[in-house]
Amino acid sequence: MSKDNDPYLKLDHIAKSFQRGSTTTEVLRDIQLAIADGEYISIIGHSGCGKSTLLNIIGGLTPVTKGAVLLQNREVNSPGPERAIVFQNHSLLPWLSVYDNVAIAVNKVFSGRKSRAERDEWIKHNLALVHMSHALEKFPSELSGGMKQRVGIARALSLEPKILLLDEPFGALDALTRAHLQDSVMEIHSRLKNTMIMITHDVDEAVLLSDRIVMMTNGPAATIGEVLTVPLARPRDRLALVSDATYTQCRATVIEFLYARHKAPSLVA
Amino acid sequence: MTLASTGDGYAHASAPAPATGNPGKVLNSAAAVSPAFSLSRRARRAWIWTLQNALPPALTTALLLLIWQIAFSQPGASLPTPSIVWSESKDLILQPFYWAGSQDIGLGWRILTSLQRVAVGFGLAAIAGIAIGALIGQSIWAMRGLDPIFQVLRTVPPLAWLPISLAAFRDANPSAIFVIFITSIWPILINTAVGIRNVPQDYRNVAAVLRLNTLELFFKVMLPSAAPYIFTGLRIGIGLSWLAIVAAEMLTGGVGIGFFIWDAWNSSKLPDIVVALVYIGLVGFVLDRLVSAAGRFVTRSATP
Ligand SMILES: Nc1ncnc2c1ncn2[C@@H]1O[C@H](COP(=O)(O)OP(=O)(O)O)[C@@H](O)[C@H]1O
Ligand SMILES: [Mg+2]
Numbered sequence: 001m002s003k004d005n006d007p008y009l010k011l012d013h014i015a016k017s018f019q020r021g022s023t024t025t026e027v028l029r030d031i032q033l034a035i036a037d038g039e040y041i042s043i044i045g046h047s048g049c050g051k052s053t054l055l056n057i058i059g060g061l062t063p064v065t066k067g068a069v070l071l072q073n074r075e076v077n078s079p080g081p082e083r084a085i086v087f088q089n090h091s092l093l094p095w096l097s098v099y100d101n102v103a104i105a106v107n108k109v110f111s112g113r114k115s116r117a118e119r120d121e122w123i124k125h126n127l128a129l130v131h132m133s134h135a136l137e138k139f140p141s142e143l144s145g146g147m148k149q150r151v152g153i154a155r156a157l158s159l160e161p162k163i164l165l166l167d168e169p170f171g172a173l174d175a176l177t178r179a180h181l182q183d184s185v186m187e188i189h190s191r192l193k194n195t196m197i198m199i200t201h202d203v204d205e206a207v208l209l210s211d212r213i214v215m216m217t218n219g220p221a222a223t224i225g226e227v228l229t230v231p232l233a234r235p236r237d238r239l240a241l242v243s244d245a246t247y248t249q250c251r252a253t254v255i256e257f258l259y260a261r262h263k264a265p266s267l268v269a
Numbered sequence: 270m271t272l273a274s275t276g277d278g279y280a281h282a283s284a285p286a287p288a289t290g291n292p293g294k295v296l297n298s299a300a301a302v303s304p305a306f307s308l309s310r311r312a313r314r315a316w317i318w319t320l321q322n323a324l325p326p327a328l329t330t331a332l333l334l335l336i337w338q339i340a341f342s343q344p345g346a347s348l349p350t351p352s353i354v355w356s357e358s359k360d361l362i363l364q365p366f367y368w369a370g371s372q373d374i375g376l377g378w379r380i381l382t383s384l385q386r387v388a389v390g391f392g393l394a395a396i397a398g399i400a401i402g403a404l405i406g407q408s409i410w411a412m413r414g415l416d417p418i419f420q421v422l423r424t425v426p427p428l429a430w431l432p433i434s435l436a437a438f439r440d441a442n443p444s445a446i447f448v449i450f451i452t453s454i455w456p457i458l459i460n461t462a463v464g465i466r467n468v469p470q471d472y473r474n475v476a477a478v479l480r481l482n483t484l485e486l487f488f489k490v491m492l493p494s495a496a497p498y499i500f501t502g503l504r505i506g507i508g509l510s511w512l513a514i515v516a517a518e519m520l521t522g523g524v525g526i527g528f529f530i531w532d533a534w535n536s537s538k539l540p541d542i543v544v545a546l547v548y549i550g551l552v553g554f555v556l557d558r559l560v561s562a563a564g565r566f567v568t569r570s571a572t573p
Binding site: 059060061078079080081083084085087089091093094095096097104105108109139141159 | 471472474475477478479480481485489490493494496568570
């Protein structure tokens with residue numbers, strides 16, 4: 001096997017069990033996936049199947065039980081700024097202003113490489129990317145949910161991560177804000193060409209944003225059921241896609257997987 | 270973790286109200302009528318505020334003084350009435366800062382001496398309590414092992430520490446300071462430990478992704494996150510310090526407010542004691558407000 005053929009990010013036979021007292025729950029079993037540099041991957045699956053667990057494993061926050069995560073052929077098993085995470089609930093530090101929430105990340109990661117002035121500019125640049133320049137001195141408690149999520153995205157982007165991990169980043173938002181942020185993320189992705197892995201349970205969001213959609217089976221012992229390639233050209237326009245045949249077909253495939261073949265466990269009974 | 274629950278809403282402290290525009294600014298003659306209007310409205314609001322907040326305590330105080338006066342005004346009463354307190358201890362009330370010799374000084378000076386001891390004892394307790402509490406809060410086993418011991422120690426009354434303290438230090442002043450320290454450290458320590466224990470996993474995850482080192486993690490994430498708990502502990506601690514200093518000074522002597530009471534008792538000057546009690550109460554109240562305000566200031570933005 002030559003090095004050039006090795007994937008950028010490889011999930012190599014990952015399994016995860018949680019031990020609680022004497023009971024062991026197998027959450028993930030034999031996850032195998034190769035992800036190319038710059039690819040946009042969505043992970044979709046029913047609630048509780050283990051999506052967040054998988055993302056945290058890639059992020060290095062949760063250790064694997066079996067298998068390994070290989071980034072450019074090197075095993076990663078601890079968290080680091082090259083795999084930035086946008087958390088499901090934004091996870092801003094409430095005692096820091098918007099600016100300082102990004103600054104804590106930038107000042108830590110770029111302290112040796114950028115001057116003070118460059119860091120200041122970089123912080124403001126990233127907040128401008130998510131259209132938050134007007135609220136630099138605001139505190140998280142003064143922001144709406146969508147704004148907090150945007151700051152969380154800016155903080156993650158400011159790390160210049162090789163891989164951006166997004167855990168249901170738009171889950172708690174209203175439809176309009178959600179669409180706006182999806183557009184922002186698409187725009188950022190096209191500009192920075194970084195690798196994105198996003199958890200969602202919104203079928204439209206998955207089809208609109210992704211190069212490939214990873215569909216997970218239901219837990220316990222969930223695994224990858226199917227991987228769908230979305231052959232839509234970029235940039236994508238949500239309005240034009242509404243009536244696009246390929247879009248509709250991709251959408252149908254995911255829905256069929258989720259609601260016909262792998263119904264939510266609670267709905268089966 | 271009983272003490273943590275006595276927090277009285279630091280975490281819910283509301284953000285400061287946005288500053289309102291300066292109503293006194295007159296830009297043109299048409300607007301000239303509005304400042305006068307808003308001024309009178311402001312005055313009315315201030316009047317209403319006074320009515321609502323100052324009047325009830327003033328009335329109840331007057332009523333209590335009246336009851337006290339009536340209850341002890343028959344001849345041969347065991348305690349002095351307010352009017353006797355006033356006539357016999359006027360000097361103490363009106364001149365808190367007179368100085369006429371080493372033991373003939375105003376109550377203000379005595380309070381300051383006591384406050385100085387409290388500052389040292391409580392300051393040390395705050396530093397040690399936060400540091401040890403933070404260490405213990407990191408480990409579930411340290412907490413399980415030590416918490417019962419702390420819960421027992423924190424119920425030991427201040428004066429019970431005094432003999433041990435005197436034996437160890439052989440000097441009144443460090444003994445008094447030690448008593449304050451040992452009395453006030455437990456709530457600070459226990460609350461800090463609980464606060465550190467309760468730092469949300471989310472914040473720890475953020476720190477982990479950034480690879481913050483131990484010191485950065487502690488000062489940039491743990492301490493600010495635990496601040497509301499820590500201030501609850503500090504507030505309980507300062508109250509206990511003030512309880513302890515008066516008790517300790519009664520036995521160790523010197524120029525503190527506690528010894529003054531003991532001295533007044535020995536020379537049967539009950540009115541003086543009454544005045545001293547009022548001083549102690551007021552200072553304790555101010556200390557509590559100060560720590561509470563500091564807590565609100567520090568955690569002002571951390572409302573979730
Ligand atoms: N730390 C943990 N300890 C024990 N069980 C866990 C832990 N984290 C997650 N789980 C279990 O793993 C399963 C998958 O959780 P999660 O990855 O959060 O699902 P999803 O994000 O797909 O909704 C759930 O059944 C959950 O109870
Ligand atoms: Mg999840």
